[in-house]
Amino acid sequence: MKIDVLSLFPSMFEGVLNESILKKAKDKGAASYSVVNFRDYSSNKHKSVDDYPYGGGAGMVLTPQPIFDAVAELNKNNPEGNKPRVILLCPQGERYSQSKAEELAKEDHLIFLCGHYEGYDERVREHVVTDEISIGDYVLTGGELGAMVVIDSVVRLLPGVLGNEDSPVLDSFSSGLLEHPHYTRPANFRGLTVPDTLLSGNHAKIEEWRERESLRRTYERRPDLLESYPLSEKQQKWLDEWRNS
Structure with a gap:
């Protein structure tokens, strides 16, 4: 370019x-x-x-x-x-x-x-x-x-610029939602621990956790983004739980 x-x-x-x-x-x-x-x-x-x-x-x-x-x-x-x-x-x-x-x-x-x-x-x-x-x-x-x-x-979106080609795809706003929280080592830092799901090694559960937390963060910080976001049935259920809690 x-x-x-x-x-x-x-x-x-x-x-x-x-x-x-x-x-x-x-x-x-x-x-x-x-x-x-x-x-x-x-x-x-x-x-x-x-x-x-x-x-x-x-x-x-x-x-x-x-x-x-x-x-x-x-x-x-x-x-x-x-x-x-x-x-x-x-x-x-x-x-x-x-x-x-x-x-x-x-x-x-x-x-x-x-x-x-x-x-x-x-x-x-x-x-x-x-x-x-x-x-x-x-x-x-x-x-x-x-x-x-x-x-x-x-x-940063041009091909080959970022080391990880998935990085721009997973960024906040690229999917329509804010990005999920991230954690790194150590798993326990001064009594502050990483969610168990991320340590489980179960990739399906990890992906579901990330999807749920991405939606939760969007709901809490930028609810306006959800006005035009096509929620799945599962995501709508999560959203209803938070709204009714």
């Missing part, structure tokens, strides 16, 4: 893209990264990228020219008809989710647009951007941190 980032502060990405899983993905050839300062594409003699909004109002607005030209440059070597997804990070966007990460992980080329100031000229949204994403109902100084979150969540 080719990942390009348009940012006025490229140095913010240096540590993130060169550590941990993102670095491993690059080393394995699963992903490549390029961070471009779109100020370099400004045709203004002062290299400015923002201006006052028509009609007045507080703050400055990013002008269309540098962004249009930067995206065109990044797209020029793509085969005809193979357009990248251009992702705008903004509070007005679709709330980000694991299903969106899985969708984006199927793409060959992603371009992330990180803005600052009051906003973007609307023509950028209408004619350049394909996706608008918000990582939560709050406002950040710029789109860089949001882009880092999305890039991390997408790249």
Whole structure:
């Protein structure tokens, strides 16, 4: 996957893209990264990228020219008809989710647009951007941190990036439920013990325990996820037991 980032502060990405899983993905050839300062594409003699909004109002607005030209440059070597997804990070966007990460992980080329100031000229949204994403109902100084979150969540889903291919499948939200609790050695830590089922060696019972605890954790922490989750008869019975207890 080719990942390009348009940012006025490229140095913010240096540590993130060169550590941990993102670095491993690059080393394995699963992903490549390029961070471009779109100020370099400004045709203004002062290299400015923002201006006052028509009609007045507080703050400055990013002008269309540098962004249009930067995206065109990044797209020029793509085969005809193979357009990248251009992702705008903004509070007005679709709330980000694991299903969106899985969708984006199927793409060959992603371009992330990180803005600052009051906003973007609307023509950028209408004619350049394909996706608008918000990582939560709050406002950040710029789109860089949001882009880092999305890039991390997408790249870890690429084939061969994680050591265990089952890991992304079993993650919270991938199944529609939160992930079950985990335990490791020692079995007894200062009087705090691991559930007997996990020590039994009975794989069928272990899987059932994990399924039950995954459902319980979702019910207790994110009951909203159950509104659209297709419960099995067994899961519905468990849920009824907890609700009536």
